[in-house]
Amino acid sequence: MQRGSKASDVGWRVPLADLRIDEELLAAVRDTVGSGWWSAGPRVSEFEKEFSAYCGAGHALAVSSGTAALHLAVLALGCGPGDEVVLPSLNFVAAANVVAVAGARPVFCDVVGGADLNLSPADLEAAIGPATKALIVLHYGGNPCQMEAVLEIAARHRLPIIEDAAHAPGAVWHGRKCGTIGRVGCFSLFSNKNLPTGEGGVVVTDDQELADRIRLLRSHGMTSLTWDRHRGHAHSYDVREPGLNYRLDEIRAAIGLVELRRLEAENTARRRLVAGYRQRLEGVKGIAVAFPAVGDDVVSSAHLAPVLLPEQASRDDVQKRLGGEGIQTSVHYPPIHTFSHYRALTQRLLPQTDAIESRILTLPLFGHMTEAQFDFVADRVVAAI
Numbered sequence: 006m007q008r009g010s011k012a013s014d015v016g017w018r019v020p021l022a023d024l025r026i027d028e029e030l031l032a033a034v035r036d037t038v039g040s041g042w043w044s045a046g047p048r049v050s051e052f053e054k055e056f057s058a059y060c061g062a063g064h065a066l067a068v069s070s071g072t073a074a075l076h077l078a079v080l081a082l083g084c085g086p087g088d089e090v091v092l093p094s095l096n097f098v099a100a101a102n103v104v105a106v107a108g109a110r111p112v113f114c115d116v117v118g119g120a121d122l123n124l125s126p127a128d129l130e131a132a133i134g135p136a137t138k139a140l141i142v143l144h145y146g147g148n149p150c151q152m153e154a155v156l157e158i159a160a161r162h163r164l165p166i167i168e169d170a171a172h173a174p175g176a177v178w179h180g181r182k183c184g185t186i187g188r189v190g191c192f193s194l195f196s197n198k199n200l201p202t203g204e205g206g207v208v209v210t211d212d213q214e215l216a217d218r219i220r221l222l223r224s225h226g227m228t229s230l231t232w233d234r235h236r237g238h239a240h241s242y243d244v245r246e247p248g249l250n251y252r253l254d255e256i257r258a259a260i261g262l263v264e265l266r267r268l269e270a271e272n273t274a275r276r277r278l279v280a281g282y283r284q285r286l287e288g289v290k291g292i293a294v295a296f297p298a299v300g301d302d303v304v305s306s307a308h309l310a311p312v313l314l315p316e317q318a319s320r321d322d323v324q325k326r327l328g329g330e331g332i333q334t335s336v337h338y339p340p341i342h343t344f345s346h347y348r349a350l351t352q353r354l355l356p357q358t359d360a361i362e363s364r365i366l367t368l369p370l371f372g373h374m375t376e377a378q379f380d381f382v383a384d385r386v387v388a389a390i
């Protein structure tokens with residue numbers, strides 16, 4: 006069996022993201038499979054304990070995906086029909102979808118613009134209206150957004166902040182881990198994330214009441230888990246309110262425990278690579294590397310390496326040329342307000358998002374990228390424009 010990078014399995018010379026597979030990881034999976042208990046149990050509890058300690062959060066609840074984490078946050082905060090939730094359009098569609106599925110209306114705000122792909126606090130505030138029930142903020146690519154301004158706006162309007170921290174495990178804003186700054190933080194453990202388990206997510210909060218509600222909603226509204234009953238810790242259960250099955254399983258939690266212990270090293274390696282892209286590409290042929298200004302006391306988790314192509318370049322052509330050489334690229338993201346379902350619901354103008362959306366290109370990034378892979382990508386990107 007092959008160990009190490011699995012890029013070769015899918016045919017890219019340099020994939021966008023890549024998993025590192027080694028004996029420690031395989032042993033953790035093997036032990037868990039052999040334990041005879043695969044659904045939520047002791048490894049999930051241990052993962053939650055370690056994740057909350059790592060983030061400095063009062064509570065961490067492991068769930069089945071980042072989307073489930075966002076859905077539970079939106080439901081637990083009581084967002085429903087008649088409510089609006091403000092969020093940046095330049096995000097993965099999950100944040101808007103969970104709001105819509107809960108029966109509320111997503112209202113999109115703009116980004117700062119230029120090479121700053123995070124939300125504009127001024128436009129976030131402009132999007133708040135009498136029906137606004139919550140704000141969902143994204144730390145794009147693991148770069149903390151302007152939380153000082155966001156916290157001030159949220160406090161003034163008495164609105165809870167949900168942090169979509171899918172990209173930001175380990176990112177730090179003024180000594181606080183991203184995801185723990187607002188009322189509730191949502192992480193994704195999808196395969197391409199900095200802390201991958203395949204599928205999975207985590208909700209963090211310091212709010213005991215909210216944590217209790219999310220714990221119930223995560224598992225059918227039931228007051229005990231099958232694991233509790235298996236251990237003889239509970240014999241029956243009550244259902245307090247209708248809920249879902251958004252639990253994480255033991256196998257993924259075992260992977261998560263290994264990956265969590267590797268996260269700091271992974272993030273450090275990623276930051277070094279992003280700095281390398283900046284050194285090699287910034288200003289060359291009109292390329293701008295996103296997030297040029299990292300504020301004092303702010304640390305990115307460097308989940309993505311987005312660049313802005315020069316205005317005259319065709320992104321499609323650049324992607325095709327790079328793809329032809331075995332370099333996988335992507336676009337994070339087609340703005341949500343441009344999708345057919347959301348286009349009809351969108352009333353606000355988002356000029357900064359519209360101005361940059363066709364120029365954003367995400368380059369390959371993963372901690373164990375080799376120097377040869379990095380050099381190849383940097384050279385070929387310049388040649389492709």
Ligand SMILES: Cc1ncc(COP(=O)(O)O)c(C=O)c1O
Nearest residue numbers: 070071072097099171193194195
């Ligand atoms: C910013 C952002 N939010 C939410 C999600 C949803 O997470 P998941 O794929 O784990 O459901 C993702 C996942 O790709 C994401 O990138």
